[in-house]
Amino acid sequence: MPRSLRYLINYVLLILLALFMMGPFLWLLSVSLMPGRNVFANPPAILPTFIDFENYVQVWNFMDFPRYILNTVVITLLGVAFNILLSCLTAYPLAVFRFKGRNLVFTLLISTMIIPSATAMIVHYLTIQAFGLGNTFLGVVLPAAVSVFNIFLMRQTFLGIPADIRDSGKMDGASELRIFIQLVMPLVKPGIAVIGLLEVMAFWNNFLWPIVVLDDPQKYPLAAALTYLNGQFSYNFGWIAAGTMISVLPIIIVFLFTQKYYMEGIAGAIKG
Amino acid sequence: MYKGIRSETFTAWAFMAPGLLFLAVFTFWPIIYGIPLSLTDYSVITETHYVGLDNFARAFQDSNFLISLWNSLVYVLIVPVIQILSILMAILVNSKIPGVKMFRAAYYIPVVTSMVAVALIWSWLLGNNGVVNYLLLKVGILSEQVSWLSTSSTALYVLMFITMWKGLGYYMMLYLAGLQGIPTDLYEAARVDGAGPVRLIVHVTLPLLRPHILFCTLISVMGAIRVFDEVYILTKGGPGTSTLTSSVYIFQKGLEQFNFGYASALGLIVSVLVGALSLLVFRLNRRGGVNSY
Numbered sequence: 001m002p003r004s005l006r007y008l009i010n011y012v013l014l015i016l017l018a019l020f021m022m023g024p025f026l027w028l029l030s031v032s033l034m035p036g037r038n039v040f041a042n043p044p045a046i047l048p049t050f051i052d053f054e055n056y057v058q059v060w061n062f063m064d065f066p067r068y069i070l071n072t073v074v075i076t077l078l079g080v081a082f083n084i085l086l087s088c089l090t091a092y093p094l095a096v097f098r099f100k101g102r103n104l105v106f107t108l109l110i111s112t113m114i115i116p117s118a119t120a121m122i123v124h125y126l127t128i129q130a131f132g133l134g135n136t137f138l139g140v141v142l143p144a145a146v147s148v149f150n151i152f153l154m155r156q157t158f159l160g161i162p163a164d165i166r167d168s169g170k171m172d173g174a175s176e177l178r179i180f181i182q183l184v185m186p187l188v189k190p191g192i193a194v195i196g197l198l199e200v201m202a203f204w205n206n207f208l209w210p211i212v213v214l215d216d217p218q219k220y221p222l223a224a225a226l227t228y229l230n231g232q233f234s235y236n237f238g239w240i241a242a243g244t245m246i247s248v249l250p251i252i253i254v255f256l257f258t259q260k261y262y263m264e265g266i267a268g269a270i271k272g
Numbered sequence: 273m274y275k276g277i278r279s280e281t282f283t284a285w286a287f288m289a290p291g292l293l294f295l296a297v298f299t300f301w302p303i304i305y306g307i308p309l310s311l312t313d314y315s316v317i318t319e320t321h322y323v324g325l326d327n328f329a330r331a332f333q334d335s336n337f338l339i340s341l342w343n344s345l346v347y348v349l350i351v352p353v354i355q356i357l358s359i360l361m362a363i364l365v366n367s368k369i370p371g372v373k374m375f376r377a378a379y380y381i382p383v384v385t386s387m388v389a390v391a392l393i394w395s396w397l398l399g400n401n402g403v404v405n406y407l408l409l410k411v412g413i414l415s416e417q418v419s420w421l422s423t424s425s426t427a428l429y430v431l432m433f434i435t436m437w438k439g440l441g442y443y444m445m446l447y448l449a450g451l452q453g454i455p456t457d458l459y460e461a462a463r464v465d466g467a468g469p470v471r472l473i474v475h476v477t478l479p480l481l482r483p484h485i486l487f488c489t490l491i492s493v494m495g496a497i498r499v500f501d502e503v504y505i506l507t508k509g510g511p512g513t514s515t516l517t518s519s520v521y522i523f524q525k526g527l528e529q530f531n532f533g534y535a536s537a538l539g540l541i542v543s544v545l546v547g548a549l550s551l552l553v554f555r556l557n558r559r560g561g562v563n564s565y
Contacts, residue, residue: 119539
């Protein structure tokens with residue numbers, strides 16, 4: 001088959017698939033830019049005949065977006081910080097130390113993967129209430145402060161560090177903690193970036209647990225506020241479309257700028 | 273040497289202590305505490321009694337629970353579909369043509385977007401007067417409007433479709449990583465032996481992707497049984513019980529009706545089921561084998 005024909009077939013397939021995967025978002029963008037148009041009009045509004053940011057202005061004024069964005073940012077930063085710290089600390093010995101109980105820890109970690117999240121959520125709810133953390137951001141963040149997945153991902157990264165580094169640190173008389181902080185951690189920045197990004201996405205998009213923990217809708221993060229908006233204004237599609245775009249854009253932008261690391265990290269999650 | 277290991281043991285546990293403490297409270301504790309809880313009628317409203325295995329006996333007579341289990345099993349049917357489509361996608365985006373990275377990113381965007389946003393968008397697209405009906409009517413596939421999400425016979429499949437659509441990019445990336453790990457000379461050798469594109473995929477690509485297929489199948493089986501967000505946002509299990517999946521039912525019993533004891537029993541039953549299914553996947557892929565990362 002001539003090369004140009006192969007290219008052509010490839011591009012046709014790639015574009016069709018792109019329409020399938022991106023189409024719904026492009027259509028949402030289009031609806032959000034058409035004030036006063038009902039998405040259920042007949043025929044449905046698909047392409048904007050004019051562009052107007054009125055929906056954005058109105059929904060921004062109606063909903064306290066700066067507050068929801070701030071809530072989301074606080075929850076996300078807390079969650080990311082906990083995850084980076086805890087998964088690095090936990091993964092490091094699993095990668096480099098030889099110690100008693102290592103296999104036990106592995107078995108425990110892997111066995112956690114079968115519990116349905118709905119069941120865990122019930123006990124989390126009781127635990128958070130018992131700690132007096134109901135209706136707090138900390139209560140939102142703590143149940144997801146460290147994940148087995150991140151521990152495995154960081155372990156993979158630590159395994160890639162030459163043993164000489166630790167030995168040379170020991171020769172100079174540095175403590176294990178100092179070796180970890182000053183010699184090892186700077187070398188695993190790409191791995192940290194990956195779990196950081198994964199958690200940014202996870203916390204930014206989380207909606208259910210925040211609704212369960214937070215009694216006060218003023219404390220909701222964006223995704224949770226969106227369900228609230230949808231419940232209240234299910235007739236005002238333009239507003240909800242604009243609100244949805246506002247909540248989705250930051251994470252898509254973060255992704256587009258960091259996709260290289262992100263995708264390498266996802267790929268590194270499994271080693272065949 | 274022995275002393276060295278002993279001090280390493282101490283240091284290792286000291287490093288792991290904070291992380292393990294959190295895992296103990298928020299990952300192990302829910303598994304352990306779920307067991308005694310499932311033997312009680314604990315709810316915030318009334319006094320708690322030990323009820324033995326009553327919750328389990330009740331569960332197997334609870335037709336809604338049995339329906340929810342069945343729906344969860346039906347949901348697992350998306351697993352092979354996701355695997356096949358995402359492997360094909362990965363092969364497509366593995367070609368070295370200009371701009372292909374842009375397409376990879378585009379396919380990944382549904383993965384990073386919140387399920388709330390994705391669910392809202394699809395609920396409009398699939399509405400009675402929505403774009404999907406409009407297009408299908410226009411090309412003549414449908415002869416009348418279908419209210420996809422409020423018809424018992426279609427709602428579950430529509431939710432499965434949305435789950436698949438959102439997840440495809442994720443699995444595509446995992447398979448792409450696998451494809452890029454396959455040495456190109458293997459393909460060349462096969463080509464020299466006269467293998468066409470289909471035979472290359474069947475005899476070179478798929479066998480070498482085996483570990484990836486096992487991993488992806490496992491996580492998508494678990495994901496399918498645990499599915500919650502899209503169902504909860506879009507149908508809450510309805511119409512009737514047609515989309516009631518086990519996670520949604522457990523959530524309703526537990527965090528909406530505060531029947532913590534009963535909900536824990538249901539959760540345990542589902543955990544056993546997930547464990548059994550995972551074992552089954554392992555068995556089916558005997559020759560694969562998951563490297564513990």
